[in-house]
Amino acid sequence: MSLDSYKTIDEPTKETLFKDRNSKFFGFAFPVKSEDDVKICLEEVRKIHYAARHFCYAYQIGVEDIKYRANDDGEPNNSAGMPIYGQIQSFVVTNILIVVVRYFGGTKLGVGGLINAYKTSAQITLEASNIVEKTIDVFFQLNFEYDMMNKVMRILKEKNINLESQKMELACEYVISIRKKEVKTVFEIFDNLYKVSIKKLEA
Template sequence: MNAYRTIQETDDSIETLYEIQKSKFITHLRHVDTEEEARAFIQSMKKKYFDARHNCSAYVLGEGADKQKSNDDGEPGGTAGNPILEAIKKNELTNIVVVVTRYFGGIKLGAGGLIRAYSHAAVLGIEAATVLAMTPFQQLDVAVGYDLLATVEHWMRQHEIRSLEADYADNVSLHLLIEPAAIEHVQAELTDLTAGRASITPGDEQLIAIPAS
Protein backbone atom coordinates (compact mmCIF):
# COMPACT_ATOMS: atom_id res chain seq x y z
CA MET A 1 0.00 0.00 0.00
CA ASN A 2 1.65 3.22 -1.21
CA ALA A 3 1.16 6.84 -0.17
CA TYR A 4 -0.06 9.28 -2.80
CA ARG A 5 -1.48 12.80 -3.12
CA THR A 6 -4.84 13.73 -4.57
CA ILE A 7 -7.51 16.40 -4.17
CA GLN A 8 -10.53 16.24 -1.91
CA GLU A 9 -13.79 14.98 -3.37
CA THR A 10 -16.42 17.69 -3.78
CA ASP A 11 -20.02 17.72 -4.99
CA ASP A 12 -19.18 20.40 -7.55
CA SER A 13 -16.04 20.94 -9.57
CA ILE A 14 -13.56 23.63 -8.53
CA GLU A 15 -13.57 26.64 -10.85
CA THR A 16 -11.02 29.42 -11.37
CA LEU A 17 -10.59 32.14 -14.00
CA TYR A 18 -7.43 33.55 -15.58
CA GLU A 19 -7.43 36.34 -18.18
CA ILE A 20 -4.55 37.43 -20.43
CA GLN A 21 -4.53 39.41 -23.67
CA LYS A 22 -8.37 39.36 -23.66
CA SER A 23 -8.44 35.55 -23.69
CA LYS A 24 -10.25 33.90 -20.79
CA PHE A 25 -9.00 30.61 -19.36
CA ILE A 26 -11.58 28.89 -17.13
CA THR A 27 -10.25 25.95 -15.13
CA HIS A 28 -12.39 23.16 -13.71
CA LEU A 29 -11.04 20.17 -11.82
CA ARG A 30 -12.26 17.39 -9.62
CA HIS A 31 -11.30 14.12 -7.97
CA VAL A 32 -11.89 11.00 -10.10
CA ASP A 33 -11.08 7.35 -9.54
CA THR A 34 -11.50 5.89 -13.04
CA GLU A 35 -10.81 6.78 -16.65
CA GLU A 36 -14.56 6.63 -17.32
CA GLU A 37 -15.17 9.29 -14.67
CA ALA A 38 -12.41 11.47 -16.12
CA ARG A 39 -13.75 11.21 -19.66
CA ALA A 40 -17.30 11.90 -18.50
CA PHE A 41 -16.16 15.05 -16.69
CA ILE A 42 -14.28 16.29 -19.76
CA GLN A 43 -17.36 15.72 -21.91
CA SER A 44 -19.55 17.55 -19.42
CA MET A 45 -17.25 20.57 -19.59
CA LYS A 46 -17.30 20.49 -23.39
CA LYS A 47 -21.08 20.42 -23.29
CA LYS A 48 -21.25 23.26 -20.76
CA TYR A 49 -18.81 25.41 -22.73
CA PHE A 50 -19.89 24.33 -26.21
CA ASP A 51 -19.34 27.87 -27.51
CA ALA A 52 -15.70 28.01 -26.42
CA ARG A 53 -12.96 27.53 -28.98
CA HIS A 54 -11.00 25.03 -26.87
CA ASN A 55 -11.66 22.73 -23.90
CA CYS A 56 -8.20 21.32 -23.20
CA SER A 57 -7.66 18.64 -20.58
CA ALA A 58 -5.41 16.26 -18.72
CA TYR A 59 -5.85 13.59 -16.10
CA VAL A 60 -3.69 11.34 -13.95
CA LEU A 61 -4.97 8.12 -12.35
CA GLY A 62 -3.74 5.32 -10.08
CA GLU A 63 -1.83 5.21 -6.81
CA GLY A 64 1.37 5.13 -8.85
CA ALA A 65 0.11 7.85 -11.25
CA ASP A 66 0.64 5.29 -14.00
CA LYS A 67 -2.23 6.39 -16.26
CA GLN A 68 -1.77 9.86 -17.75
CA LYS A 69 -3.47 11.51 -20.68
CA SER A 70 -3.73 15.01 -22.14
CA ASN A 71 -5.61 16.63 -25.01
CA ASP A 72 -4.88 19.92 -26.81
CA ASP A 73 -8.43 20.11 -28.27
CA GLY A 74 -7.39 22.07 -31.34
CA GLU A 75 -4.61 24.18 -29.85
CA PRO A 76 -1.15 23.76 -31.44
CA GLY A 77 0.38 20.43 -30.43
CA GLY A 78 1.93 20.43 -26.97
CA THR A 79 0.78 23.95 -26.01
CA ALA A 80 -2.25 23.11 -23.86
CA GLY A 81 -2.84 19.54 -22.70
CA ASN A 82 0.78 18.85 -21.82
CA PRO A 83 1.26 22.05 -19.74
CA ILE A 84 -1.89 21.09 -17.80
CA LEU A 85 -0.53 17.58 -17.29
CA GLU A 86 2.84 18.94 -16.15
CA ALA A 87 1.11 21.15 -13.57
CA ILE A 88 -0.59 18.06 -12.16
CA LYS A 89 2.67 16.11 -12.10
CA LYS A 90 4.69 18.94 -10.52
CA ASN A 91 2.18 18.96 -7.67
CA GLU A 92 2.56 15.15 -7.41
CA LEU A 93 -1.19 14.59 -7.73
CA THR A 94 -3.16 11.62 -8.99
CA ASN A 95 -6.82 10.67 -9.35
CA ILE A 96 -7.51 14.13 -10.72
CA VAL A 97 -8.87 15.57 -13.97
CA VAL A 98 -8.35 19.18 -15.08
CA VAL A 99 -10.13 20.95 -17.94
CA VAL A 100 -9.09 24.43 -19.06
CA THR A 101 -11.60 26.16 -21.30
CA ARG A 102 -10.35 29.01 -23.49
CA TYR A 103 -12.41 31.83 -24.91
CA PHE A 104 -10.20 33.46 -27.54
CA GLY A 105 -9.86 37.23 -27.13
CA GLY A 106 -8.62 38.02 -30.61
CA ILE A 107 -4.94 38.39 -29.72
CA LYS A 108 -2.67 35.45 -30.52
CA LEU A 109 -0.42 34.40 -27.65
CA GLY A 110 2.08 32.33 -29.63
CA ALA A 111 3.24 28.85 -28.64
CA GLY A 112 5.23 30.01 -25.61
CA GLY A 113 2.40 32.25 -24.43
CA LEU A 114 -0.11 29.42 -24.72
CA ILE A 115 2.10 27.05 -22.74
CA ARG A 116 2.49 29.61 -19.96
CA ALA A 117 -1.20 30.51 -19.96
CA TYR A 118 -2.49 26.92 -19.79
CA SER A 119 0.11 26.03 -17.17
CA HIS A 120 -0.79 29.03 -15.01
CA ALA A 121 -4.52 28.38 -15.38
CA ALA A 122 -4.06 24.77 -14.26
CA VAL A 123 -1.92 25.82 -11.28
CA LEU A 124 -4.57 28.34 -10.18
CA GLY A 125 -7.16 25.58 -10.18
CA ILE A 126 -4.93 23.20 -8.22
CA GLU A 127 -4.16 25.93 -5.66
CA ALA A 128 -7.90 26.39 -5.11
CA ALA A 129 -8.34 22.69 -4.27
CA THR A 130 -7.79 20.94 -0.96
CA VAL A 131 -4.84 18.59 -1.44
CA LEU A 132 -4.87 15.37 0.58
CA ALA A 133 -1.98 13.06 1.38
CA MET A 134 -3.34 9.50 1.30
CA THR A 135 -1.12 7.90 3.91
CA PRO A 136 -0.84 4.22 4.94
CA PHE A 137 -1.72 3.48 8.56
CA GLN A 138 -2.10 0.15 10.34
CA GLN A 139 -4.96 -0.30 12.77
CA LEU A 140 -3.97 -1.31 16.27
CA ASP A 141 -6.84 -2.51 18.46
CA VAL A 142 -6.19 -1.89 22.15
CA ALA A 143 -8.60 -3.24 24.79
CA VAL A 144 -8.16 -1.77 28.28
CA GLY A 145 -10.13 -1.54 31.49
CA TYR A 146 -11.79 1.72 32.43
CA ASP A 147 -9.20 2.25 35.16
CA LEU A 148 -6.50 2.58 32.46
CA LEU A 149 -8.51 4.62 29.96
CA ALA A 150 -7.41 8.09 31.12
CA THR A 151 -3.75 7.01 31.16
CA VAL A 152 -3.89 5.62 27.61
CA GLU A 153 -5.87 8.60 26.27
CA HIS A 154 -3.32 11.00 27.81
CA TRP A 155 -0.51 9.03 26.14
CA MET A 156 -2.39 9.20 22.82
CA ARG A 157 -2.72 12.98 23.07
CA GLN A 158 0.96 13.37 23.94
CA HIS A 159 1.99 11.36 20.89
CA GLU A 160 -0.75 12.78 18.61
CA ILE A 161 -2.04 9.30 17.85
CA ARG A 162 -4.91 9.14 15.39
CA SER A 163 -7.77 6.80 16.16
CA LEU A 164 -11.18 5.61 15.04
CA GLU A 165 -14.26 5.76 17.27
CA ALA A 166 -13.85 3.69 20.42
CA ASP A 167 -16.18 0.87 21.52
CA TYR A 168 -17.41 0.91 25.11
CA ALA A 169 -18.52 -2.33 26.75
CA ASP A 170 -17.12 -4.24 29.73
CA ASN A 171 -13.75 -2.93 28.57
CA VAL A 172 -12.89 -0.10 26.19
CA SER A 173 -11.69 -1.01 22.72
CA LEU A 174 -9.53 1.72 21.22
CA HIS A 175 -8.74 1.57 17.51
CA LEU A 176 -5.45 3.37 16.93
CA LEU A 177 -4.03 4.27 13.54
CA ILE A 178 -0.27 3.85 13.48
CA GLU A 179 2.33 4.27 10.75
CA PRO A 180 3.32 0.69 9.81
CA ALA A 181 7.01 1.22 10.62
CA ALA A 182 6.12 2.27 14.18
CA ILE A 183 3.80 -0.63 15.06
CA GLU A 184 6.28 -2.66 17.11
CA HIS A 185 7.52 0.40 19.00
CA VAL A 186 3.97 1.52 19.85
CA GLN A 187 3.02 -1.98 21.00
CA ALA A 188 6.03 -2.03 23.32
CA GLU A 189 5.19 1.42 24.72
CA LEU A 190 1.58 0.47 25.38
CA THR A 191 2.62 -2.78 27.05
CA ASP A 192 4.94 -0.84 29.38
CA LEU A 193 2.38 1.91 29.97
CA THR A 194 -0.31 -0.55 31.04
CA ALA A 195 2.02 -3.00 32.77
CA GLY A 196 0.93 -5.68 30.32
CA ARG A 197 -2.76 -5.30 31.15
CA ALA A 198 -3.80 -4.12 27.68
CA SER A 199 -4.87 -6.55 24.98
CA ILE A 200 -3.16 -5.37 21.79
CA THR A 201 -4.07 -6.75 18.37
CA PRO A 202 -2.55 -5.49 15.08
CA GLY A 203 -5.10 -5.07 12.30
CA ASP A 204 -5.16 -4.26 8.61
CA GLU A 205 -3.48 -1.39 6.80
CA GLN A 206 -5.61 1.35 5.30
CA LEU A 207 -5.10 4.67 3.56
CA ILE A 208 -6.08 7.73 5.60
CA ALA A 209 -6.61 11.16 4.03
CA ILE A 210 -4.51 13.82 5.73
CA PRO A 211 -4.56 17.48 4.59
CA ALA A 212 -1.25 18.10 2.84
CA SER A 213 0.98 20.84 4.19
Protein backbone atom coordinates in the same frame (compact mmCIF):
# COMPACT_ATOMS: atom_id res chain seq x y z
CA MET B 1 8.19 18.86 2.91
CA SER B 2 9.01 15.57 4.65
CA LEU B 3 8.93 12.08 3.13
CA ASP B 4 5.62 11.24 4.81
CA SER B 5 3.65 14.31 3.75
CA TYR B 6 2.19 15.60 0.50
CA LYS B 7 0.47 18.69 -0.90
CA THR B 8 -3.04 18.81 -2.31
CA ILE B 9 -6.19 20.97 -2.29
CA ASP B 10 -9.17 20.44 0.01
CA GLU B 11 -11.82 22.18 -2.06
CA PRO B 12 -12.49 23.16 -5.68
CA THR B 13 -10.84 26.39 -6.83
CA LYS B 14 -12.92 29.25 -8.19
CA GLU B 15 -12.85 29.54 -11.97
CA THR B 16 -9.91 31.55 -13.35
CA LEU B 17 -9.67 33.30 -16.73
CA PHE B 18 -6.67 33.81 -19.02
CA LYS B 19 -6.99 35.56 -22.42
CA ASP B 20 -4.69 35.41 -25.42
CA ARG B 21 -5.59 37.07 -28.75
CA ASN B 22 -9.33 36.84 -28.03
CA SER B 23 -9.17 33.14 -27.10
CA LYS B 24 -10.44 32.59 -23.56
CA PHE B 25 -9.07 29.91 -21.23
CA PHE B 26 -11.12 29.12 -18.11
CA GLY B 27 -9.24 27.15 -15.45
CA PHE B 28 -10.65 24.87 -12.74
CA ALA B 29 -8.98 22.75 -10.04
CA PHE B 30 -10.70 19.96 -8.11
CA PRO B 31 -9.58 17.63 -5.32
CA VAL B 32 -9.92 14.03 -6.64
CA LYS B 33 -9.11 10.58 -5.28
CA SER B 34 -10.29 8.33 -8.12
CA GLU B 35 -11.00 8.28 -11.84
CA ASP B 36 -14.72 8.33 -10.98
CA ASP B 37 -14.16 11.67 -9.20
CA VAL B 38 -12.45 12.94 -12.36
CA LYS B 39 -15.46 11.99 -14.54
CA ILE B 40 -17.92 13.72 -12.18
CA CYS B 41 -15.84 16.95 -12.14
CA LEU B 42 -15.48 16.95 -15.94
CA GLU B 43 -19.26 16.61 -16.29
CA GLU B 44 -19.72 19.58 -13.96
CA VAL B 45 -17.41 21.75 -16.05
CA ARG B 46 -19.10 20.64 -19.30
CA LYS B 47 -22.47 21.73 -17.88
CA ILE B 48 -21.10 25.19 -16.95
CA HIS B 49 -19.37 25.70 -20.33
CA TYR B 50 -21.70 23.70 -22.60
CA ALA B 51 -20.84 25.91 -25.63
CA ALA B 52 -17.06 25.32 -25.45
CA ARG B 53 -15.25 22.89 -27.76
CA HIS B 54 -12.09 22.02 -25.84
CA PHE B 55 -12.01 20.63 -22.29
CA CYS B 56 -8.31 19.88 -21.79
CA TYR B 57 -7.19 18.45 -18.49
CA ALA B 58 -4.57 16.65 -16.44
CA TYR B 59 -4.81 14.87 -13.14
CA GLN B 60 -2.59 13.11 -10.65
CA ILE B 61 -3.90 10.66 -8.07
CA GLY B 62 -1.99 8.88 -5.32
CA VAL B 63 0.75 9.60 -2.84
CA GLU B 64 3.21 6.74 -3.13
CA ASP B 65 1.64 4.88 -6.05
CA ILE B 66 1.09 7.70 -8.57
CA LYS B 67 -1.42 7.64 -11.43
CA TYR B 68 -1.72 10.51 -13.87
CA ARG B 69 -3.28 11.37 -17.19
CA ALA B 70 -3.08 14.32 -19.59
CA ASN B 71 -5.75 14.90 -22.26
CA ASP B 72 -5.52 17.35 -25.21
CA ASP B 73 -9.24 16.99 -26.11
CA GLY B 74 -8.84 17.79 -29.79
CA GLU B 75 -6.00 20.30 -29.50
CA PRO B 76 -2.70 19.45 -31.29
CA ASN B 77 -0.75 16.61 -29.67
CA ASN B 78 0.88 17.54 -26.32
CA SER B 79 -0.13 21.21 -26.66
CA ALA B 80 -2.62 21.22 -23.75
CA GLY B 81 -2.72 18.21 -21.40
CA MET B 82 1.04 17.95 -20.82
CA PRO B 83 1.57 21.71 -20.20
CA ILE B 84 -1.24 21.47 -17.60
CA TYR B 85 0.34 18.37 -16.06
CA GLY B 86 3.70 20.15 -16.01
CA GLN B 87 2.20 22.71 -13.63
CA ILE B 88 0.85 19.97 -11.34
CA GLN B 89 4.43 18.67 -11.14
CA SER B 90 5.86 22.17 -10.74
CA PHE B 91 3.59 22.90 -7.74
CA VAL B 92 4.27 19.35 -6.38
CA VAL B 93 0.58 18.61 -5.74
CA THR B 94 -1.35 15.34 -5.99
CA ASN B 95 -4.96 14.10 -5.76
CA ILE B 96 -5.84 16.97 -8.07
CA LEU B 97 -7.57 17.55 -11.41
CA ILE B 98 -7.02 20.70 -13.48
CA VAL B 99 -9.38 21.42 -16.35
CA VAL B 100 -8.82 24.26 -18.83
CA VAL B 101 -11.77 25.16 -21.08
CA ARG B 102 -10.96 27.03 -24.29
CA TYR B 103 -13.16 29.30 -26.38
CA PHE B 104 -11.55 30.06 -29.77
CA GLY B 105 -11.25 33.81 -30.38
CA GLY B 106 -10.80 33.76 -34.17
CA THR B 107 -6.99 34.01 -34.24
CA LYS B 108 -4.92 30.82 -34.34
CA LEU B 109 -2.31 30.71 -31.58
CA GLY B 110 -0.10 28.00 -33.09
CA VAL B 111 1.26 25.07 -31.10
CA GLY B 112 3.73 27.27 -29.15
CA GLY B 113 0.97 29.74 -28.29
CA LEU B 114 -1.34 26.94 -27.12
CA ILE B 115 1.37 25.37 -24.95
CA ASN B 116 1.99 28.74 -23.31
CA ALA B 117 -1.74 29.49 -22.86
CA TYR B 118 -2.63 26.13 -21.27
CA LYS B 119 0.47 26.24 -19.06
CA THR B 120 -0.33 29.82 -17.92
CA SER B 121 -3.99 29.01 -17.29
CA ALA B 122 -3.03 25.99 -15.14
CA GLN B 123 -0.45 28.10 -13.28
CA ILE B 124 -2.98 30.87 -12.53
CA THR B 125 -5.48 28.24 -11.34
CA LEU B 126 -2.93 26.63 -9.00
CA GLU B 127 -1.87 30.04 -7.68
CA ALA B 128 -5.54 30.73 -6.86
CA SER B 129 -5.90 27.35 -5.11
CA ASN B 130 -5.70 26.78 -1.38
CA ILE B 131 -2.85 24.23 -1.28
CA VAL B 132 -2.56 22.29 1.98
CA GLU B 133 0.00 19.85 3.32
CA LYS B 134 -1.22 16.48 4.61
CA THR B 135 0.56 13.57 6.24
CA ILE B 136 0.67 10.07 4.78
CA ASP B 137 -1.22 7.98 7.31
CA VAL B 138 -1.40 4.23 7.84
CA PHE B 139 -4.56 2.69 9.29
CA PHE B 140 -4.70 0.00 11.99
CA GLN B 141 -7.41 -1.85 13.82
CA LEU B 142 -7.17 -2.34 17.59
CA ASN B 143 -9.19 -4.98 19.45
CA PHE B 144 -9.29 -5.15 23.24
CA GLU B 145 -11.49 -5.73 26.27
CA TYR B 146 -13.19 -2.87 28.12
CA ASP B 147 -10.75 -3.04 31.04
CA MET B 148 -7.96 -1.89 28.69
CA MET B 149 -9.80 1.17 27.38
CA ASN B 150 -8.18 3.76 29.67
CA LYS B 151 -4.72 2.45 28.89
CA VAL B 152 -5.38 2.52 25.12
CA MET B 153 -6.89 6.01 25.27
CA ARG B 154 -3.89 7.30 27.23
CA ILE B 155 -1.49 6.03 24.53
CA LEU B 156 -3.61 7.58 21.77
CA LYS B 157 -3.51 10.92 23.60
CA GLU B 158 0.20 10.81 24.46
CA LYS B 159 1.23 9.86 20.93
CA ASN B 160 -1.26 12.21 19.26
CA ILE B 161 -2.87 9.35 17.29
CA ASN B 162 -6.14 9.90 15.43
CA LEU B 163 -9.09 7.72 16.42
CA GLU B 164 -11.00 7.28 13.15
CA SER B 165 -13.86 5.09 14.37
CA GLN B 166 -14.88 2.91 17.29
CA LYS B 167 -17.24 -0.01 17.84
CA MET B 168 -18.32 -0.94 21.36
CA GLU B 169 -20.01 -4.32 21.55
CA LEU B 170 -18.83 -7.31 23.57
CA ALA B 171 -15.35 -5.84 23.25
CA CYS B 172 -13.84 -2.67 21.78
CA GLU B 173 -12.72 -2.19 18.19
CA TYR B 174 -10.91 1.02 17.26
CA VAL B 175 -9.64 2.12 13.87
CA ILE B 176 -6.68 4.46 14.26
CA SER B 177 -4.45 6.32 11.81
CA ILE B 178 -0.75 6.74 12.45
CA ARG B 179 1.62 9.06 10.59
CA LYS B 180 3.87 6.91 8.42
CA LYS B 181 7.16 7.80 10.11
CA GLU B 182 5.72 6.88 13.55
CA VAL B 183 4.20 3.54 12.53
CA LYS B 184 7.03 1.31 13.81
CA THR B 185 7.16 2.90 17.28
CA VAL B 186 3.39 2.96 17.80
CA PHE B 187 2.88 -0.54 16.41
CA GLU B 188 5.43 -1.93 18.86
CA ILE B 189 3.73 -0.18 21.81
CA PHE B 190 0.37 -1.81 21.04
CA ASP B 191 1.87 -5.12 19.92
CA ASN B 192 3.58 -5.47 23.30
CA LEU B 193 0.48 -4.44 25.24
CA TYR B 194 -1.13 -7.33 27.06
CA LYS B 195 -4.70 -8.13 25.85
CA VAL B 196 -4.57 -5.70 22.89
CA SER B 197 -4.34 -6.91 19.29
CA ILE B 198 -3.30 -4.62 16.44
CA LYS B 199 -3.52 -5.29 12.71
CA LYS B 200 -2.81 -3.15 9.67
CA LEU B 201 -5.76 -2.30 7.42
CA GLU B 202 -5.21 -2.25 3.68
CA ALA B 203 -5.79 1.16 2.14
